[in-house]
Structures are given as structure tokens and as C-alpha cells.
Amino acid sequence: EPEVTQTPSHQVTQMGQEVILRCVPISNHLYFYWYRQILGQKVEFLVSFYNNEISEKSEIFDDQFSVERPDGSNFTLKIRSTKLEDSAMYFCASSPGVVSGNTIYFGEGSWLTVV
């Protein structure tokens, strides 16, 4: 079964450093998402991406964050000047379309620890 793959699975970074989290969505999917989950808390929506641009973003997704689809297969989340509170599991997801019945497929997550 096709799957969303994410790298790295775990990254430790120092506060203030930049981090890039990488995702390879399912190949025929058109919509891509980033979510995060702080340990013990709810999954939170960050951003959705379609046709090479951001479709929607949450309040969390401020100027510190950016997304990019650099080469037609990868979908990246860049976090600039990381803060301690950015420590979380970051999930990439993709779906074939945005019709409400579409399943959203999640990757296994990238666990980011900011120290």
C-alpha cells in the first residue's frame, strides 16, 4: 500500500537553529498537509498546500514556518530560529483531493526536540 514517508524520524536541534523536515507524499495525491502534535496534546493543523501554494494555514503557522515543494516529489517544512516550544511530533499528510470524503494519509512523523 502506498504511504507517506518522512525524514528524519527524530531530530535534536539547538534553540535558534533552522530545521527542515522532509516528506514524500503519495505519488498521485494533490493535497499536502503538515500537522504537529506536542507530547500528550491534540494534533494541530499547521498548513495545507495545493498547486504549489498554501491553501490554508493556522495561527500557529507564522513567519517562523515555511513550506516548499522543491522538486515535484518532496514536500518540506522549514522552521526558522527554533524555540523550545517547537518540540513536537510533526506529521506530513496527503490526500488525493479535497473532497470531504477523501481519506487523509499520514506519515509516521518526525519527532523534533529543541534543546
Next chain:
Amino acid sequence: KNQVEQSPQSLIILEGKNCTLQCNYTVSPFSNLRWYKQDTGRGPVSLTIMTFSENTKSNGRYTATLDADTKQSSLHITASQLSDSASYICVVWRSNYQLIWGAGTKLIIKP
């Protein structure tokens, strides 16, 4: 306020027993409701998607119900197995991109 509330917060049952997890939502406009299973440290996996007109939907030993009038949903797990130990998250699809997530019910199956 758009919210999804789940109960109980956690549940421990013996292997082979049945259980029911609850979800109440106050999300508008409502598009559909999803149940996800999330193993610890892993990504959520979709179990069911229910639209406004669907009352019941099954996926193997998982049966979800939806009452759109009372804005309640339940997930019933039959003949539980050790591998069912996970968090079960209720998610309501509000718009094209916005999913409202519940906090999940942590289910532990004991042998």
C-alpha cells in the same frame, strides 16, 4: 466555538471484551466525522469516515455511529485484541482544509 470532546480520556479493558468510545462535537458547518487510530509515536491511521446522512459504518471489528441531530458519535470495538491498544481520535471535517481534532481516548487492552 468549534470543539470535539471525547470520553473517556482513558480506558483499560481485558482482551476479548467490547468497548465503546464517545465523541461529542460542536462544529459548524459539519462535513464529515472521522475516527483515527494512533499508536504511540506513530501517525494517525483512518478507521472510518461518516457523512451527515450515515448513521452506522463498520470496518472489521470497529463500528462507528453518528447522530447528527445530537452531534454525537461513538466507536464500538468488538472482541478487543492486544493490538487495539492505542489512542482513538475523533476528528470533524469542518471545511475543505480544516479538521477539528479531539484529544483522543487512550485505550489499553490487558491480557
